[in-house]
Amino acid sequence: MNHTKNFLTANFLTANFLTANFLRAGSLEAAVASARFAQALPAYADEFGQLDISPESWTDVPLLTKEQLIEGVTDAAPYGRRLGADLADIAWVFVAPGPIFMPFTASDIDALAERFAGTFRSCGFTSSDVVDQTTLYNWVIAGTILGKALEKVGATAVPGGSGDTQRHIEVIEGLGVTAILAFPTFLVHLLDTAAAQGRTLPLKRAIVMGELHDPREKDRIQREYGVSVREFYGTADVGPVAAECGVEPGMHLREDVFVEFVNPRTGEPVTGASASEPAELVVTDPVRRAMPIVRLRTGDLVDSVTAEPCACGTATPRIGRIVGRVGDITKVKGMFVVPGSVKSVLLRHRLVTKYQLVVSRDAGRDTLVLRVEGSRPGGWDRILDEVSHTLRVRCESEFVERIEGDAILLDQRTT
Ligand SMILES: [Zn+2]
Numbered sequence: 001m002n003h004t005k006n007f008l009t010a011n012f013l014t015a016n017f018l019t020a021n022f023l024r025a026g027s028l029e030a031a032v033a034s035a036r037f038a039q040a041l042p043a044y045a046d047e048f049g050q051l052d053i054s055p056e057s058w059t060d061v062p063l064l065t066k067e068q069l070i071e072g073v074t075d076a077a078p079y080g081r082r083l084g085a086d087l088a089d090i091a092w093v094f095v096a097p098g099p100i101f102m103p104f105t106a107s108d109i110d111a112l113a114e115r116f117a118g119t120f121r122s123c124g125f126t127s128s129d130v131v132d133q134t135t136l137y138n139w140v141i142a143g144t145i146l147g148k149a150l151e152k153v154g155a156t157a158v159p160g161g162s163g164d165t166q167r168h169i170e171v172i173e174g175l176g177v178t179a180i181l182a183f184p185t186f187l188v189h190l191l192d193t194a195a196a197q198g199r200t201l202p203l204k205r206a207i208v209m210g211e212l213h214d215p216r217e218k219d220r221i222q223r224e225y226g227v228s229v230r231e232f233y234g235t236a237d238v239g240p241v242a243a244e245c246g247v248e249p250g251m252h253l254r255e256d257v258f259v260e261f262v263n264p265r266t267g268e269p270v271t272g273a274s275a276s277e278p279a280e281l282v283v284t285d286p287v288r289r290a291m292p293i294v295r296l297r298t299g300d301l302v303d304s305v306t307a308e309p310c311a312c313g314t315a316t317p318r319i320g321r322i323v324g325r326v327g328d329i330t331k332v333k334g335m336f337v338v339p340g341s342v343k344s345v346l347l348r349h350r351l352v353t354k355y356q357l358v359v360s361r362d363a364g365r366d367t368l369v370l371r372v373e374g375s376r377p378g379g380w381d382r383i384l385d386e387v388s389h390t391l392r393v394r395c396e397s398e399f400v401e402r403i404e405g406d407a408i409l410l411d412q413r414t415t
Pocket of ligand 1: 312313
């Protein structure tokens with residue numbers, strides 16, 4: 001599908017989301033204000049130089065990588081060279097792996113909690129819900145910020161935290177918990193464990209951070225357990241970025257984060273994305289001041305963006321699946337291949353199986369083989385053609401009993 005064409009024909013949407021030939025969501029003015037604020041801080045000052053930051057010059061603002069963000073912190077312990085608040089105004093510090101100390105002012109935290117609360121409301125949580133929050137509380141931001149967000153929704157929060165499945169089951173049953181916040185794998189594990197014990201849990205809604213491995217699980221969970229599941233996508237740095245509305249496929253971008261899309265190889269802004277040409281998400285936090293986040297490359301690749309109207313009435317564009325990380329991209333026969341794109345094709349044919357792309361070199365030429373676990377399904381030739389078309393590289397296939405490990409790319413080229 002040609003998404004560029006969709007944008008250009010839908011003029012009223014073009015005006016909002018596609019300006020100066022790049023695709024975005026959120027307030028550019030707020031992003032500019034954040035970047036101007038950041039420009040006064042040593043690390044950003046080095047990177048931005050004397051650039052006159054304005055909506056017109058926005059795409060000239062240098063992109064920030066996660067590595068740069070971490071370096072900027074470790075250079076000048078404990079908070080680094082992007083600290084934008086007086087020490088007395090730092091209300092919370094979270095400890096991310098590294099360890100990296102992540103400072104927040106009270107208003108930074110409040111705005112982030114509001115962003116999560118908005119996401120929860122859009123995913124169907126209400127003030128009547130009793131919610132088991134099943135992610136980690138110690139050190140990291142998760143438990144604290146999700147708890148604050150639930151309070152803003154007006155829901156009753158139960159700080160269950162991570163692990164201890166049996167205790168979660170007993171509390172959910174005993175207290176009449178109606179909703180749950182969880183990682184996808186934990187949700188599936190919890191529901192299946194309860195069912196194996198012959199228990200029927202009172203849960204009605206679940207919000208999961210990330211994608212269920214198998215999209216059909218969502219239907220199964222609804223059918224077998226009566227729980228409706230919504231997925232959202234977010235990053236540790238800016239919180240929720242997009243969430244499912246449950247009406248049409250994809251996740252609506254939030255308007256309270258500034259989101260852009262770039263070509264993962266060149267960093268240039270793009271006007272759309274596809275399975276063959278995934279786009280990298282770039283985020284700017286419009287309000288955070290203790291450690292401003294400006295044009296941060298998330299490293300996450302998305303296989304579609306559409307601004308076509310959604311029946312739910314939300315106007316923001318929807319992104320498709322996260323098909324992988326920038327680091328997964330590899331060059332085969334002169335083409336850049338995104339191994340995660342194969343999954344999109346397989347899912348279209350309702351094939352959920354483990355696979356691995358094997359790149360080798362034979363007589364100086366690259367060869368690409370799609371190794372698939374299990375037996376050859378009907379109509380495979382057509383599916384394989386579609387995979388080749390998506391990757392833009394001719395791909396052979398082989399079926400094996402078992403694929404070891406989780407790597408979806410095995411590069412056997414030695415030169
Ligand atoms: Zn929608």
